[in-house]
Amino acid sequence: MKFGKYLRGRKENFPIEWREYSIDYDSLKLYIKTDIIPNTLKLNLSQMTWKPTDSNELHFIDLVSSRLSTLQVKTTEFLVKLDSEIQKVSNFFVKESNSLIKKGEEQNVDTLSENEASKMLESIITLEKFVFLSYTGLVKILKKHDKHSGLNIGEAYLYRIASLTLTKSDSLLILKKSLMKKVVQDFSPIASTTIINNGTKLENNSTAISSSKRSSTSLGTTTLPTLLSKIPQSTTSPTNTKKDSFPPLDLLPHQKVLVSITGPHGTDIIGCVLECMANHDCEIEDFMLSRLYHDVTFGVLITLRSNDIDLFKDLAEASRKWDGTLSFDVHDDNRTHYTFPIEDAPYENRIKYTATVLNQKGLSPQFLNDWTKFLLKEKISIEKMQRLNEGKLSCVDYKLSIPNNIEFERLRQELFALSTSHSTDVALQLYDVFRKHKRxxxxxxxxxxxxxxxxxxxxxxxxxxxxxxxxxxxxxxxxxxxxxxxxxxxxxxxxxxxxxxxxxxxxxxxxxxxxxxxxxxxxxxxxxxxxxxxxxxxxxxxxxxxxxxxxxxxxxxxxxxxxxxxxxxxxxxxxxxxxxxxxxxxxxxxxxxxxxxxxxxxxxxxxxxxxxxxxxxxxxxxxxxxxxxxxxxxxxxxxxxxxxxxxxxxxxxxxxxx
Known part of the structure; x- marks a missing residue:
């Protein structure tokens, strides 16, 4: 789904009066299309031919100079528009958060009923989700600008706005923790054996809580009362209760972010990323490393458990220190993203296969091209490639993701024809535990x-x-x-x-x-x-x-x-x-x-x-x-x-x- 359409759909979940304060992604995207792309520094290479300085045709240097001059104006205008949008979102966040903070001070959290505390906590979470959606739009639009302009300003821009209240409100965070503590106290788990309404025994209520959490696809789309209502109730008085039996942050919306840094210092890059993870309130879900000689890409899938965007500021600093290129992808809706290991193609209804291609005389570019086109035609995704031989490239192992509705007999026949035409062997096997465990x-x-x-x-x-x-x-x-x-x-x-x-x-x-x-x-x-x-x-x-x-x-x-x-x-x-x-x-x-x-x-x-x-x-x-x-x-x-x-x-x- 295109992000603009996704953003419009997500905004429908928030109050109507809030929508005008969301980042205007569509107008920014239109500006890039009409004013940035025509002047891009990513030149059409097929038109780049050497022209003498006395030629009547536009010289390469003149072309670059002209576009740089135009981009100086157009990118400045784009940044002014972007600043205006971010300031709008930030002002809205400040106004709404101050209102919630004032309300919390006036009503005194300790005297609130469970229902009132839950509603106020929901309001805070909804506000944070709304602002985080705009932040995601900001990341996306900066990537689009950098891609089409040929400039690289996104990282610096994100570093710059890290000081805005938009990214963090200490007072609101204090209120949120107080409300969470209030809700947890009023809904404290029961450590001893109790009898539930249906007459069955519950040996440890924390198990029920854990099960309840697993049954929800995403906490970010489950309201707090709904979540809490899933915790079994006792018909007897609680005995031996424990107020802080699970951390309040476990009930916050979980934002997943895929962070990657590419650069020439492998172990240093891994270390700096993990140091940032350790210094901030996040959880590592998965990571992977790929290497091309000295250059490595280290990717980490994390779950944020607070709205402290200082993490990204620290990552930017660490990336620059080690000559790295930082990128990250933020998803507001976590139900449909990253349900697979991050090295896998994220598709459902697929079967994992391994294909070993082999020619002792060497794998020719023509075969590899035809082989790749064959995979594209069959909608087969390459998830991993590993060279198996030393010397001249003659054997490569592929991990493939194949649609499970494919006609395997037809696939096998076409693969045999491809293999024969290039005198290159292709062995297709299920990618399972038995592949390397033959006996x-x-x-x-x-x-x-x-x-x-x-x-x-x-x-x-x-x-x-x-x-x-x-x-x-x-x-x-x-x-x-x-x-x-x-x-x-x-x-x-x-x-x-x-x-x-x-x-x-x-x-x-x-x-x-x-x-x-x-x-x-x-x-x-x-x-x-x-x-x-x-x-x-x-x-x-x-x-x-x-x-x-x-x-x-x-x-x-x-x-x-x-x-x-x-x-x-x-x-x-x-x-x-x-x-x-x-x-x-x-x-x-x-x-x-x-x-x-x-x-x-x-x-x-x-x-x-x-x-x-x-x-x-x-x-x-x-x-x-x-x-x-x-x-x-x-x-x-x-x-x-x-x-x-x-x-x-x-x-x-x-x-x-x-």
Whole structure:
């Protein structure tokens, strides 16, 4: 909502006769539009070309000089108008506060009834809210002027008005505290066990008060009698009462302000902001820090519990001391702002996801541009970006906020097309506790942990490599049933000497990063398994070589003399269904949920296993497998799996070297 419309709407909540004393935000905004913007120093860069001094066209220096001269007049006029508006608000506040103070002196707070004290306290709070609304308008209009003029006078102006009574009235604050004390005394909580009207017991009335406060969305929009009426009443006389059992300031309107300072002195800036918070009556709700080399931005979301604007004066002084740029955003209506951590995009009905983008050759500007445009088109907000790799930028982790009504199947297909067109992997996962708390990894073996297809290697020794490779390709692409393809291929191996397995073991080529990944994962307690459609002697060799915990594969039948293969298998066939079943069995045995399981494979017979796992990764997989898998890695090394878990290169080195 535009602030002008918001301000007009909020003014409707106050007495009609007060409205003319509110800051005239709309006329000030109009002046900026008609008189400041046309003369802005924020020049149109596309028109800034070098012109010789003897050119007939307007020279850059002349243009700046002309606009500075005009702005000198126009900004002066703007400040005169603004001074007039602020003086108007300040005079109104002084008049109304003096009236309330005089009334308090005449009536004597101690003799007021509970109802009279509550009404007077409401009047004070309403006045403060009215003036604070104008103060918010002042902040907004100064920001708008600085933005459009190219000048930076807002901070100095706010510092200047800190001495106005507008920002603080000690006498009114004293009256307010007296009234609050009076109301609290007349409505003192009951510490002992009492019986409430409905007959239920209340062990500690402070709990009821706390619950009552939580049930209100904003104390700033709840009248005091309404709030107090929610505190349960006793039908018996109070015993062992405690007059000051909760601080009166807890019942004041809570103003939330987002303060940020940007500058080159990181720890000093954090320290000066927190020192100001400690010296004033405010509560820190949240904070965050972002750094770009030496420059940092430190943001703090605070709740004011008094109307002492000296806080902002102190912040301005601290900001200047440390060469910082101060900004803050004041909200009068706290019901719809800052219900999320301040580092999150403040939208409701969203799901948090993480996207890991990866290209070992480097992330190109063209991909990053297309990727960002894709997110904009889908109304997906970027909440955080973290580089994971060292050296040339090749891997970035994104925290995303995605509308929960998005069509995920369509999104997945479009994301796959974008990923493929740039040869850059994009892995989308739920941003939840299981992302970095996986506990089991299940690998396919052939073309995943090792670079060969072992049945093709056996076939090479048997002289039937072309026939077997053709059947293998059909199976990997899902064109024929795996069990049938295995039966056909194994039949071609009949009579092959068993000793060829030893030769193949000695010549196995492990995929780049396989040893690194397995060693790193074992260091943090992962259980690792290989489930292969190949053969158990080689799966056990891979298990021993990589330090895995489990190995499952098919068993070739051997002749009675133990010298040759018979062309048959023994036991259940490890096909797609069997792989998925074994994954679940291992997970149960290790007492981990499927959300904590990673599966890595490349063939069609891995798809069910990939789908069963919390994170299924198609590693340099066939096109059909990549299209259906939820995550893909088309890079050379298996160590890139660690990126999908959110680990940086530095994290990975620590795991491998420790």
């Amino acid at each position: 089991l990894v299940v690998f396919d073996m052939d073309s995943t942990l090792i670079q060969q297809e072992v049945i093709d290697e056996i076939a090479r020794h048997a002289g039937v490599v072309k026939e077997v490779a053709g059947i293998t390709e059909l199976a990997m692409n899902g064109e024929i049933d795996f069990k049938e393809s295995l039966r056909r291929r194994v039949a071609l191996l009949k009579g092959t000497p068993v000793e060829v397995l030893q030769t193949i073991k000695e010549n196995l080529i492990f995929t780049d990063g396989a040893h690194f990944l397995c060693k790193a994962l074992k260091k943090i307690g992962f259980k690792l398994a290989v489930i292969s459609g190949g053969f158990i002697p080689l799966a056990r060799h891979v298990k021993n070589e990589l330090g895995l915990d489990y190995a499952f594969a098919n068993q070739l039948k051997v002749s009675s003399d133990g010298l040759t293969f018979t062309g048959e298998t023994v036991g259940p066939i490890v096909d797609a269904e069997r792989k998925a079943e074994l994954l679940e069995v291992i997970a149960q045995a290790e007492n981990v949920t499927l959300d904590q399981v990673i599966a890595v494979g490349d063939g069609a017979n891995d798809l069910l296993m990939l789908a069963k796992a919390g994170l299924g990764i198609a590693f340099n997989a066939k096109p059909r497998v990549q299209e259906k898998a939820r995550a893909r890695i088309n890079q050379k090394s298996l160590r890139y799996v660690l990126y999908l878990l959110g680990y940086t290169d530095e994290d990975s080195k620590q795991l491998f070297d420790s």
